[in-house]
C-alpha cells in the first residue's frame with residue numbers, strides 16, 4: 001500500500017501569495033494513499049529538507065511529492081535528501097506550482113485549484129513509480145583529440161598534463177593548423193611560428209601523446225567512457241620510423257605542385273612536408289600528383305632515399321583505438337573565394353585572400369617576407385583591404401560575423417606598413433569589432449600610428465585598369481562614392497566550417513548548425529560540451545574565434561575530459577529506456593529514430609542456439625532518456641523508466657478525473 | 660494455371676522451399692488462400708481475377724516464419740507488402756521465394772458478387788512484378804509510370820469538404836465499427852504480436868465499441884499505417900461494417916507523398932518516413 005508524503009512549499013511569497021498553500025496541503029491529505037501532507041515556508045532550506053527526511057522515517061513513506069519550483073531547480077536537492085533518509089531517490093517527484101502556476105496566474109482561487117491538480121497528478125504518478133538505480137559505467141582512461149591546430153595541440157597538452165594518455169588526430173601531413181600559416185599575431189604582434197613551434201615540439205615529445213597525422217576518423221562506436229574509434233591512416237608511402245627527415249627525396253623529386261600551405265602562392269614537390277617546421281618532419285607522397293602513381297614512371301625518391309623507407313605499395317590502414325572521451329577541434333577554413341565574382345578573385349592575380357596575404361608578408365613565406373604582388377612582383381604602394389567578404393551578408397552568403405577579421409585586418413595594415421613605410425592602406429568595413437583585451441588599443445595603433453585609412457561602406461566592384469586595380473565603393477559616412485586605384489586588394493573572407501565536418505559530426509553523433517559549426521550543449525553554461533556525453537568541443541570548430549579564445553576553450557575542454565576520466569566509474573541517471581521483449585517485433589523503428597544510437601537489435605535464441613527472433617535492446621550507457629523512441633513504437637514495447645506509460649497515464653487520468 | 664502448379668511442384672520436390680502459399684478456387688467468383696506443403700497438393704493452385712487476397716500477410720505468422728524457406732504467389736501489389744516486411748525486419752529476401760504474377764487486375768467488392776475492377780488496379784504501377792524470383796503469366800496491360808503521382812477521386816472529393824463536414828463524415832462512418840479487428844488481421848503491415856489495442860497497463864485505447872472507442876482505434880491504426888500502407892485494400896474488403904477504410908488510408912498516404920515524397924513498398928532501401936529521424940527533417944508542422 002502506498003504511503004505518500006506531500007510537502008507544499010510557499011517559496012516565501014513566490015507561491016504563497018497566489019496559491020492557498022494551506023488549503024492545497026489539506027485537500028491533498030484526503031487523497032487515498034497520502035499519509036502526510038504539510039506546507040512550509042522554504043522546503044529547500046535545511047529545516048525544510050529535514051522535514052522531508054524525518055517524515056520518510058517516521059511514516060515509512062513509499063513516495064514523496066514536493067510541490068514547489070521547477071525540478072530543474074531542486075530535483076537533485078530533494079532526491080538527495082530522500083536518499084539520505086533511505087528512500088530510493090526516484091520515488092520522489094516534484095510538482096511545479098511556481099513556474100507552472102503561481103508565477104503565471106493572479107487569480108488565487110483558480111491558481112489554488114490548479115496547484116491542487118498539479119500535485120494530485122504527481123501523487124498518482126509517484127504511487128506507480130518504481131525504484132531505479134543509477135547506472136555505473138566503467139571508463140577507459142584515454143582521450144582522443146580530433147584536429148591538430150593550436151586548439152587540438154593545447155587540449156592534448158593539458159590532458160597529458162593530467163596524466164591521461166591522449167591521441168592527437170590530424171588529417172593533414174602535419175599538425176599546426178592555420179596558426180602555422182600566420183605571420184605575426186594580434187594584439188601583441190608576436191610571430192606565430194615562434195610561439196606555436198615550441199608547443200608543437202612539446203606535444204610531439206610528450207610521452208603521453210601519440211600523434212597520428214594524415215589520418216581521419218573512419219567510424220565511432222560505443223558511448224561515454226567507452227568509445228571505440230576506427231582510425232583511417234592514409235597511405236603515406238614513407239616509413240616514418242626509419243625516415244630521418246633528411247629531405248633528399250623532396251629536394252630531388254622532379255614533380256612540382258602548388259602548395260596548399262602557401263595558399264597557392266608557392267610550390268612543393270609530390271613528396272613533401274608542408275612546411276619546414278612540420279611535425280612529424282616526415283614526408284608524404286601525394287598520390288594525385290606523383291608520377292609513379294599517375295604514369296608509373298620516375299621512382300626517383302625510392303632510389304635515392306638513403307634509408308630506403310619509401311614504398312609505393314603502401315595501402316591505407318585501419319586502426320582501432322579505445323578512448324573514454326573525445327575533444328573535437330577541427331577548426332575552420334576560409335570561404336572559397338570563387339563565390340565573389342564582384343571582387344575579381346581568381347580573375348585578377350592581385351586580388352588575394354587574407355590568408356594569402358599572411359603568407360606574402362611572412363618571413364618563412366614563398367618570398368621570404370619580401371612583399372611582392374603576384375602579377376609583376378612589384379611592391380604594392382596602395383593596398384585595399386575589404387572586410388566582411390561573405391560575412392554579415394545574409395542575402396548572399398553567411399549571416400554571421402566572422403569575429404576576427406576586423407582584428408586581423410588591422411594587424412595586416414600594420415604588417416604592411418612595416419614592410420612599406422610610405423604605403424597607403426585602405427580598409428572598407430561595415431562596423432569595427434574590437435572587443436578583447438588590448439584590442440581597441442591595437443586597432444587605434446593601426447589607425448593612428450600606422451595611418452590605415454578606414455572607410456565605412458561596402459565595395460561594389462573591383463576591376464583591372466592597366467596594371468592597377470580599381471576599387472569602387474560607397475562611403476556611407478560621407479554619403480559619397482569612392483574610387484581607389486590599388487596595387488593589391490586583400491579580401492577578409494568569411495571563416496566557414498571545414499569540408500567533412502558534417503560527416504564527422506554524424507559519425508560522432510553530435511549536432512551542428514546550418515553552417516556546419518558544431519553545437520554546444522548549452523551556449524552559455526556548457527560551451528565546450530556537445531550534447532553527446534563524453535564528447536567535447538573547442539576552438540573554431542564551434543564558430544570563428546581568435547587564438548586566445550581557442551586556447552582557453554582547449555584548456556576548458558581538457559579540464560572537462562580530466563574531470564570525467566579522473567573517476568574509475570561514471571554514474572548516470574537511471575532514467576533510460578527499456579524494451580518489453582515479449583511484445584517487441586524487432587521492427588527497428590526505435591533504432592532508427594534514437595538520436596543517440598543507443599538501441600540495437602538483439603538475437604533471441606532457443607536452447608539449441610537457433611535464432612528465434614530479434615528484439616530491440618537499449619544500451620543504458622548511451623541512452624539519455626530523451627524518450628524519442630517510446631512514441632515511435634506501434635505496440636508500445638519500449639518504455640522510459642521514470643516516465644513509463646503507466647505513470648504518465650496515471651497523471652493524465654488524475655487531471656482528467658475532475659474536469 | 661499449369662505454370663504455377665509446375666513451379667510449386669518443382670520447388671517443393673527439389674526442397675527449395677517447404678511451403679508454397681497460393682490461391683485455390685472456392686465457388687465461381689471466389690478464391691481462397693491455399694497452403695501447399697507436398698508436391699501432390701499443388702494441383703489445386705490457381706491464379707485469376709478473384710485472387711484478390713494479399714497473401715504476404717501470412718509471412719509474419721509464426722508457422723510460416725519457422726519454415727526453412729517459403730514460396731509465395733504474389734501480385735506486384737502484394738510484393739509491395741513483402742518489401743515493407745523486409746525493411747521492417749519481419750522477413751528476409753532470402754527466406755521468401757517470390758512467384759511473381761503478371762497481373763491483368765483483380766475484382767473488388769465482396770463475394771458472391773464482386774464487381775470489376777478493384778480501385779487499386781486502376782492506379783497500379785506494378786502489373787509486372789518489380790521484384791520476384793520467377794515471373795509467370797501472360798504479359799499484362801501497361802502499368803502507370805512509377806514517377807506519376809496518383810490522386811484518388813474519392814480522396815479528392817473528401818478534400819472538398821470542410822473540417823466540420825469531414826469530422827461528421829468520419830464520426831458517422833467509424834461509429835459503425837464493431838471492433839472485430841478483422842482489418843488488423845487481414846493487414847500485412849499489422850504484424851505486431853501484441854497490438855496496442857490489446858494492451859491494458861495502461862489501456863490507451865478504449866476497447867468499447869462506441870464512438871469514442873472506435874475513434875481511438877481507427878485513428879491509431881490509420882496513423883500506424885501512414886507511410887506504411889501499401890494500398891492492398893484488404894482491410895476494407897474484410898470489414899463487415901463496410902467502413903471505407905481505404906479512403907482513410909489513401910488520404911494519409913497522399914499526405915505522406917506530398918510531405919515526404921514517399922510511397923511505400925517500392926524500394927528496399929527506403930524506410931517509411933515516420934519511422935526515421937533525420938537531422939534536417941522539416942519542422943513546418945510545428946506552429
Ligand SMILES: Cc1cc2nc3c(=O)[nH]c(=O)nc-3n(C[C@H](O)[C@H](O)[C@H](O)COP(=O)(O)OP(=O)(O)OC[C@H]3O[C@@H](n4cnc5c(N)ncnc54)[C@H](O)[C@@H]3O)c2cc1C
Nearest residue numbers: 147149150151171177178185186330331332539540546547
Ligand atoms: C588571415 C587570418 C589571420 C589571423 N590572425 C590571427 C591573429 O593575428 N591572432 C589570433 O589570435 N588569431 C588569428 N587568426 C585566427 C586563428 O587562425 C584561429 O583562431 C586559430 O588558428 C584556430 O585554431 P583551431 O585549432 O581551432 O583551428 P585550425 O587552425 O583550423 O586547426 C584545425 C585543425 O583540424 C584539422 N582537421 C579539420 N577537420 C579534420 C578532420 N575531420 N579530421 C582530422 N583533422 C581535421 C585541420 O587540418 C587543422 O589542422 C587569424 C585567422 C585568419 C584567417
Ligand code: SF4
Nearest residue numbers: 594623624626627629
Ligand atoms: S530514450 Fe532517447 S536515447 Fe534512450 S533509447 Fe530512447 S530514443 Fe534513444
Ligand code: SF4
Nearest residue numbers: 584585587588590633
Ligand atoms: S519500435 Fe517497438 S516493436 Fe519496433 S523494435 Fe522498437 S521496441 Fe520493438
Ligand code: SF4
Nearest residue numbers: 836837839840842898
Ligand atoms: S474490420 Fe471494420 S468493424 Fe472490424 S475492427 Fe476493423 S474497422 Fe472495425
Ligand code: SF4
Nearest residue numbers: 846888889891892894
Ligand atoms: S491498411 Fe489496409 S490497404 Fe493498407 S496495407 Fe493494411 S490491409 Fe492493406
Ligand code: SF4
Nearest residue numbers: 634849851854855883
Ligand atoms: S494497429 Fe498498430 S499496434 Fe495494432 S497491429 Fe497494427 S501496427 Fe501494430
